[in-house]
Amino acid sequence: MQKKLYKLLEFNKQFVQDEQYEPMITDGHPNEGLLILSCMDARLVELAHRSLGLKNGDVKFLKNAGAQIQSDDDSIMGSILVGTYALGCEEVVIMGHTDCGFGKLKPEVMFDAMKEKGITDELIQSLDYDFDNMFTGFSVTEDNVRKNVEKVRNHPLFNKEIPVHGVIIDSKTGEVTLIDDGYKQ
Numbered sequence: 001m002q003k004k005l006y007k008l009l010e011f012n013k014q015f016v017q018d019e020q021y022e023p024m025i026t027d028g029h030p031n032e033g034l035l036i037l038s039c040m041d042a043r044l045v046e047l048a049h050r051s052l053g054l055k056n057g058d059v060k061f062l063k064n065a066g067a068q069i070q071s072d073d074d075s076i077m078g079s080i081l082v083g084t085y086a087l088g089c090e091e092v093v094i095m096g097h098t099d100c101g102f103g104k105l106k107p108e109v110m111f112d113a114m115k116e117k118g119i120t121d122e123l124i125q126s127l128d129y130d131f132d133n134m135f136t137g138f139s140v141t142e143d144n145v146r147k148n149v150e151k152v153r154n155h156p157l158f159n160k161e162i163p164v165h166g167v168i169i170d171s172k173t174g175e176v177t178l179i180d181d182g183y184k185q
């Protein structure tokens with residue numbers, strides 16, 4: 001098996017040596033005052049930033065599978081609270097995307113893959129996790145974005161003065177469609 005990390009580290013040596021980081025030097029404050037939650041989909045690695053004209057240092061970018069807030073006390077919601085109360089974010093954007101892999105996910109698919117690797121039914125059943133919440137996708141991306149926007153807006157500790165927007169980015173063209181305008185709330 002090719003060791004993927006070693007390949008990255010090899011590149012990294014040259015990157016630092018050539019001072020390629022120079023144009024990206026900035027501080028941790030988000031220059032555009034924005035926090036964006038999006039999906040971990042590989043197509044968005046550059047597309048999400050470049051299609052919006054964002055540069056290094058402009059925004060706080062959170063990502064997980066499906067751009068999801070699983071619960072009021074999960075790490076994503078915690079980061080949104082930290083970003084808006086303590087780290088300079090004045091607006092929040094929930095960014096879904098077309099053709100999301102997580103959207104199609106079903107718990108059975110995950111359990112089958114785990115069992116193939118030797119994880120037993122007994123172990124799975126003994127765990128008190130909310131697997132449906134963790135491993136169930138969604139059928140309509142727009143509904144899912146709206147649901148997550150509402151979760152932030154309605155969080156008991158969220159600063160209600162902060163606009164929360166919902167958008168969907170096209171995973172191929174980068175076209176961003178506004179589906180929930182937080183200024184109108």
Ligand SMILES: [Zn+2]
Nearest residue numbers: 039041100101
């Ligand atoms: Zn996705």
